[in-house]
Amino acid sequence: MSDGAGPIQIRQREWPDTLAVSGLRDTGWRPVPFRQFILKVHGKCDLACRYCYVYQGADATWSTKPTVMSASVADRACDRIVEHAAGHGLDAVAVVLHGGEPLLAPQELFDRIAHRLRGGLPPGATVDLRVHTNAVSLTPARLDALVAAGYRLGVSLDGDAAAHDRGRRYANGAGSHAKVDRALRLIASRPGALAGLLCTVDLANDPVTVYDALVHYGAPAIDFLLPHGNWDSPPPHRPPDDSMPYGDWLIAVFDRWYGDANPVDVRMFADIMRLLLGGASTSELIGLSPCALVVVDTDGSLEQVDTLKSAYHGAAATGLSVLTDSFDAALAVPAVAARQIGLAALSDVCRACPVHQVCGGGYYPHRYRRGAGFKNPSVFCPDLRRLIEHIESRVRADLGGVVSPT
């Protein structure tokens, strides 16, 4: 069996394929409405990053989709977002234009989306518009147009030039840091335009040097992202043992950040501290918060978070489309529900773990193991436990013991 993108392996039913959403509802559980909508406005990219999970991962569905989202699909996606917000009484939604590389799509499409959402949302409801970009093609004129339409930019940056260019390269092997640096200096000239930086962890890079390079740009937030992988396709240098290379890397960054007199918002660290103090996380990367994010691909198909594409071909698919289905229909898909049921989605190993309320089993795509599905500890399990216990010890020491990780 093939769709032209290579042979597709037949996969047996595994968790959460077998999750009965109607049974969950019978117990009183109700899905959480989506609040973050990722619109993939362009399906191709002008970089060929070494760790890319879209074009080099197990899922090749990108090769069968339109390159650019059409105006009619964008309109339908916006109308579905408005319908969802109105139906659930949401006072705020976040819409992120994504890719591939979204800036390869025309600005007219960005303007159209912003205009249609603002015109359609109920009175008083707000939309946080963002673009997640590699920024290499950003021009002053494009930035002006994005800012005028109300978009803020999240930019992928992996550190200083040496660190960034280790992974984020063009197809010919040339690094992209010089262009990203130029773009970030340009963005800095438009106050408020930079929403944050996204940094993928590479163990070959020095953690403190990376952190200092990121902080240099004055972004209001930094997201550290673990490279994608699972038990069948392990992340780079993540052996199936109790070593903690990613935990140690992140601890070096945490200690630098924690000692900073005026620290930037590093979401992973802030969420762990919030969870240790009894609060909730702000994303599904850590903790047991329900995932309230959904993806619309260039053809209008509804997908789960596209990092699932690192697991297997079709892992992110729901079989639904904005052309024919509401977002409420996606909430009834077992794989979507599985990322909203918190503790019930954890493996027995995680439930018995002393830090599970903080860790939450790790990021859902990182739990996959063929045959068992997603009900496993994260492939980063030792790293996560080491990081959480380190942060707990630092915070506990400062607060005189008032910390409860479980």
Ligand code: SF4
């Ligand atoms: S540290 Fe490991 S066992 Fe504990 S909750 Fe996280 S993934 Fe599960």
